[in-house]
Amino acid sequence: MSNTHKKIFIVDDDPILAEMLKDHLVKMTSYEVKVFNTGEEILKSMNELPGIVFLDFYLDSVNKNAMNGLEVLHEIKKISPETDVVMLSGQDKIEVAVKTMQYGAFDYIVKGESSFYRAEKVVFNIYRYKRLQGNASKYKNMTIGLAVGFGLLVILILWLQLSGKITDMPGWS
Amino acid sequence: MTKYSDLTFLKSFANNDSAKINKYVGMFLSALPTSLSQMQQQLTAQEWKSLRTSAHSLKSQLKYMGIASGEQLAISIEKIAADENGVDQLPDLIAKLGEITTIASSELKEELAKL
Numbered sequence: 001m002s003n004t005h006k007k008i009f010i011v012d013d014d015p016i017l018a019e020m021l022k023d024h025l026v027k028m029t030s031y032e033v034k035v036f037n038t039g040e041e042i043l044k045s046m047n048e049l050p051g052i053v054f055l056d057f058y059l060d061s062v063n064k065n066a067m068n069g070l071e072v073l074h075e076i077k078k079i080s081p082e083t084d085v086v087m088l089s090g091q092d093k094i095e096v097a098v099k100t101m102q103y104g105a106f107d108y109i110v111k112g113e114s115s116f117y118r119a120e121k122v123v124f125n126i127y128r129y130k131r132l133q134g135n136a137s138k139y140k141n142m143t144i145g146l147a148v149g150f151g152l153l154v155i156l157i158l159w160l161q162l163s164g165k166i167t168d169m170p171g172w173s
Numbered sequence: 174m175t176k177y178s179d180l181t182f183l184k185s186f187a188n189n190d191s192a193k194i195n196k197y198v199g200m201f202l203s204a205l206p207t208s209l210s211q212m213q214q215q216l217t218a219q220e221w222k223s224l225r226t227s228a229h230s231l232k233s234q235l236k237y238m239g240i241a242s243g244e245q246l247a248i249s250i251e252k253i254a255a256d257e258n259g260v261d262q263l264p265d266l267i268a269k270l271g272e273i274t275t276i277a278s279s280e281l282k283e284e285l286a287k288l
Contacts, residue, residue: 016200016234020186023193058226090229111233113182 179239
C-alpha cells in the first residue's frame, strides 16, 4: 500500500460521532485520520487520496442544501476509484445498504454502539484485501513470466534439435 | 429517583479517560439546545421531512449519552414525521423529549463534575 492509503477521512455532520470515530480509529490503527462535516469539504481534499473514507449517508441532515452521501460517494469514486468508501447510517435497511454498494461503497455500517468496533474491523479488512490484491497481481505477473520463459525454452530446444545442433536428448528419439 | 442518563457506554468507550468523556458530553450539551429548537421550528412549520432528519440525527447522540427514554422518543418522532401519520402526537412527544433531555443534561453535568 502506498503512503496515501494510510489516510482515513471521516465525513459526518454529526460532530460527536465523527469525533468518537476519529478517536477510536487513531487509537486502534496506525492511520492518520481527518474529520470533515460536509461532502463539499472532503471533495476539496480528495487530492490527498485517502485510502478509506467513512461517509455518512444523511450528509444533508443539518444543511438541507449540502450534498447527500450518495452524491458524495459518486464524486469520490470519480476522483479516486481506488479509495474505499464505507457508508455510515442510522438505517438498518438492506435496500439502503444494497443501494450504496451499487454506487460503489465497500461496506455499510449501521450507527450504534458497535459501529466503532465494526469500523476498526473494516479498516483491517480493507488493508488485508489490498495486500492480497497486491500479492495476487505479483503472482500473476510471476506466472506469466514463468510461462513465457518456459515457452521460449521449449522453442529454443526444438530449434536446436531441428537444426541438428543437439542430437542426444534423453528420452527423445 | 429515575435517572435519565447513563454514561456506562461512554466510560467504556473512552476507557475512563475523563478528558475524552468531558469532550463528548460537552459537545452534546452544547449542541442539544439548537437541536431541540430546530425540531420545534420544524414542527411549527410542519416540515415533516426536516423534522424526521433532525430526530434521526439526535437519536444516535442520545444513545451514546445513555438517554434511553429520549432515544425512544426520538425514534417515535422520526417514524411519525417520516410516515406523516399521527402528526398530532408530535407536539407532546417533542415537549416530553425536551423535559427528559433537560433533566438528563443536569445529570450529565453532575457526572462530569465527579470525574
